[in-house]
Amino acid sequence: MSARRGAILREMGLAPIWRLRGVEAQEAEVPASGVAEVASTASPEAPSHAPPAPAVPKLAEFLPAADLRPPIPNRPPQSAPLAHPVTAALHPERAKRIAALDWEALEADIRGCTACRLCERRKQAVPGVGDRQAEWMLVGEGPGAEEDQRGEPFVGAAGKLLDAMLASIGLKRGEGVYIANAVKCRPPHNRTPQADEIEMCKPYLERQIALIRPRILLALGRPAAMALLDTELSIGASRGRIFHRDETPVVITYHPAYLLRNQADKAKAWEDLCFARKVVAGH
Ligand code: URA
Ligand code: SF4
Numbered sequence: 282m283s284a285r286r287g288a289i290l291r292e293m294g295l296a297p298i299w300r301l302r303g304v305e306a307q308e309a310e311v312p313a314s315g316v317a318e319v320a321s322t323a324s325p326e327a328p329s330h331a332p333p334a335p336a337v338p339k340l341a342e343f344l345p346a347a348d349l350r351p352p353i354p355n356r357p358p359q360s361a362p363l364a365h366p367v368t369a370a371l372h373p374e375r376a377k378r379i380a381a382l383d384w385e386a387l388e389a390d391i392r393g394c395t396a397c398r399l400c401e402r403r404k405q406a407v408p409g410v411g412d413r414q415a416e417w418m419l420v421g422e423g424p425g426a427e428e429d430q431r432g433e434p435f436v437g438a439a440g441k442l443l444d445a446m447l448a449s450i451g452l453k454r455g456e457g458v459y460i461a462n463a464v465k466c467r468p469p470h471n472r473t474p475q476a477d478e479i480e481m482c483k484p485y486l487e488r489q490i491a492l493i494r495p496r497i498l499l500a501l502g503r504p505a506a507m508a509l510l511d512t513e514l515s516i517g518a519s520r521g522r523i524f525h526r527d528e529t530p531v532v533i534t535y536h537p538a539y540l541l542r543n544q545a546d547k548a549k550a551w552e553d554l555c556f557a558r559k560v561v562a563g564h
Contacts (some may be wrong), residue, residue, distance in 0.1 A: 371480070379484040380491070384413060387488050391465050397481040399466035399474070404429045409461035409489055411454060416561060418495035419443070420486065420505040421462045422536060423474050429467040434460045439537040443501075446537065450554045461489050463508035479508045490529065496561045498529050499554075502536030520553055523560055532557040 375396070382390060391408040394400060407424040410433045427437035435443045435454075444454055452458050464474040464482045474482075486508060490498065500506035503516055509526050516535055524531040534553035535546055 372484075376484045376487075379488050382488060384492060387485065387492070391485050394465070394485075397464075397466075397478045399423075399464055399468055399478055399482075402469050403466040405432050406465045407432055407434055407462065407467075408465055408485070409459060410434055411459035412457055413459065413493060415457050415459035415493055416496040417452060417458045417499060417557075418490065418493055418497070419458065419460045419499045419501060420509060421460070421501045422504045423462045423464040424467040425471050425538075426467070434462055435537070438541060442537040442541060446550060446554060449551060450558050459489070459493050459495065461486060463505050474504055479504065483508060490526070495529060497557055498526060498531045499557055500531060500533045502539060505536070506531075506533045520549065521556055530560050532560060 379387070379390065388408045392406045394406060400406075403424075407428050421434060421439075424434060425437050425439070427440075428434055434440070443460075447453060447458060454460065463479050463486060465485060466482075468474050468478070498509055500509050503514070506514055506516070506519060509531050510524055514533070516533060519533040522533075524533065532553060534557075535543075535550050537550075540547050540550055
């Protein structure tokens with residue numbers, strides 16, 4: 282293991298575990314077909330048909346290969362369409378207006394937004410950061426104290442871990458990666474955003490997704506997953522599966538702040554990232 286790779290994995294708390302776990306562990310999480318109404322077939326190749334995994338996986342296998350990105354094939358229509366235009370139904374004019382904004386107007390709109398109670402105690406709204414042509418779009422929960430102060434998502438302790446997680450699969454904030462949150466304003470005392478706040482903020486998230494058109498949406502934690510999929514779910518039961526928001530694959534993993542409190546689950550988060558990388562690569 283190179284010193285740099287070792288340092289990245291140590292930063293994530295993965296170094297010892299990484300040597301013990303094979304790719305099989307990660308693939309064992311993948312069911313042969315989706316079971317929830319929003320899940321598609323998780324993997325066209327069932328894990329049992331996969332070629333034998335090397336005993337010791339090389340991290341390099343999960344690093345980006347510029348020429349290894351075939352387009353994601355068109356998918357058949359989903360049998361159970363997602364019922365996500367809740368906000369549009371409640372506030373059709375607002376949703377319609379936001380859906381037509383360009384990047385500059387969208388960010389200005391977010392910064393001036395007073396549509397929900399979270400505007401009252403924020404220092405500033407935090408629209409998002411990164412590559413506007415990103416293949417990867419990460420969605421967190423909402424800004425914390427440092428994000429509220431600095432106006433950028435994931436700049437506190439959870440953000441440092443997120444950067445290490447990205448580095449572990451060869452990604453970097455701002456380079457092919459865009460980071461946003463389900464709500465753009467800090468919930469007081471970092472409480473979980475409420476469903477109506479997420480709904481009210483959703484047209485902004487939807488517009489960001491529409492402008493970026495990422496190859497993958499990575500939901501960090503339960504509120505983000507619920508914002509993207511408009512359904513109740515648990516992280517544990519959702520890991521290792523491909524969901525969809527319209528045509529865009531959605532992969533769900535733990536929130537970095539949760540991982541800071543539950544170090545043992547970092548290895549699972551790394552498996553999820555490796556799984557997401559395979560989804561982006563189209564296999
Ligand atoms: N947690 C989040 O969900 N988002 C941030 O931007 C920071 C911490
Ligand atoms: Fe507006 Fe979203 Fe902030 Fe609520 S959280 S005030 S909807 S930008």
